Amino acid sequence: MSRPLRLLTLGHSYVVGTNRRLADAMAQAGAGWWEVTVAAPESFPGDLGPIRLAGFPGERPRLEPVAVHGAGRIHTMRYGSRLRTLLREGWDAVHCWEEPFIAAGAQVAAWTPREARLVYATFQNLPKRYPPPFGWMERYAMRRAAGWIAFGATVHATLRGRPIYRDRPHRVISPGVDVARFRPDAEARDRVRAGLGWAAEGPPVIGYLGRFVPEKGIALLLRALADVRHPWRVLFVGGGPMEGELRAWAAGQGGRARVVTGVRHEDVPAHLNAMDLLCAPSQTTVRWREQLGRMLLEAMACGVPVTGSDSGEIPHVLGDAGVVVPEADGAAWTREIGRLLADSDARATLAARGLARVQAEFALPVVARRHLEFFEELVRG
Structure with missing residues (x-):
């Protein structure tokens, strides 16, 4: 029997447990097929004070805390060296929930080994052109990317005509909603x-x-x-x-x-x-x-x-x-x-x-399977 494929999914939003429900759904949907690990900030500034990373009951993926620096300004936020070490652990796919035009997105592009399929997820639905150095970061990150996920139809419509996005495999997939928690009551x-x-x-x-x-x-x-x-x-x-x-x-x-x-x-x-x-x-x-x-x-x-x-x-x-x-x-x-x-x-x-x-269309098991199927397409070539 072949080994499960290995997925590292990362992003500053994962400091909040609710946002990791997608990763948890991917671990459940991919049981025996994918091995899922989540990298999330140890702490991140919130509106009411720092948010500390904590697991939630029954959380399935392995949870890896990493440091972030300069998190008060998301465009220039950077990850600490722990993420660089983690990225060397032999992943089949790396799912980066950071925009490719920010410093953290470019960091992930530089630190991800060439044999791993790097996939960005983006919410960018306005036709922006970024000044240096952010435009350079975006081009660098997307040249390294194996594919990208548009978190909506307007994101796809905005980016699909740009060569750095058009020439990469991509899918429109929503982040989804946890229907076990959000239900009529x-x-x-x-x-x-x-x-x-x-x-x-x-x-x-x-x-x-x-x-x-x-x-x-x-x-x-x-x-x-x-x-x-x-x-x-x-x-x-x-x-x-x-x-x-x-x-x-x-x-x-x-x-x-x-x-x-x-x-x-x-x-x-x-x-x-x-x-x-x-x-x-x-x-x-x-x-x-x-x-x-x-x-x-x-x-x-x-x-x-x-x-x-x-x-x-x-x-x-x-x-x-x-x-x-x-x-x-x-x-x-x-x-x-x-x-x-x-x-x-x-x-x-x-x-x-x-x-x-x-x-x-939007239940977490549905969108989790769509993510994993796209990642497998990229890994299998």
Whole structure:
């Protein structure tokens, strides 16, 4: 019997256990076929302080802590020498969850032995040209790469025409969602609503999950809600610089608005279940458009109907399982929110479609197999 293929998957995002669920799913899907190891920072700066690397119960891959330097600025972050040593351990494939145009991505290209198939994963969905030295790093890393993974259709559309990407094997594969953790849960819905001081039954709850920043469309959502005539409650979950503005607005809503910050990721499924409709009104800027909308996948997995703007990847994530609204059309947002609040059957239909779409396209076992199949194609030549 031939030996299992050996995969090293690495990235600074892996310091958070939730982000390692993809690697864990690859280890499960590849049992007896792939041997998976994860390299993750020992510590990484977070919004509320340093995040320390810790395993989670039942985590399958071998977990290797590595040092990072200069992590406060991601473009110039560098890995310590432990990763260089680890990369010499005879891997068949190295999966780098770092952008190829940053210093850490170029480091991995320089340190990965030639016999290993190096694959980058990228979220870059804007047609950028990077100044020196970052453009040089990108070209160097992609010349070394055996292939690349686009984390979405807009990423693929943006990069596929550039020679350094076009001439390398590539696939469009989502990071996916853990459907064992994100699932419909009526008990959690009632518990969270009670904790917010709301009755389990009552006006539908509109939800927002994510960063409190202008490009996420919060101001547009507040304007749209002012004109919705159907009764509603609204729950904002997240954090960011617009928190003060949101809290001031919520204070004038007579108890029908709540702003919740500091929610641990393991508590996100319960808060999603407390919503009857998730709104993702992301707004494209010169420097940003929605790259994935992880909250869309998580909400659909929880059986929550979703309406999102047409910014970036959102229409590709939703397909026919959600309502897509022109991102800058406030009147359309008011109209669609009001229509869905008034029509529980339409919400139920969207919820069912969302669950089916997630199970077929975005569940971690599905995307894990797609990753491993691509890696094997590259290894087998």
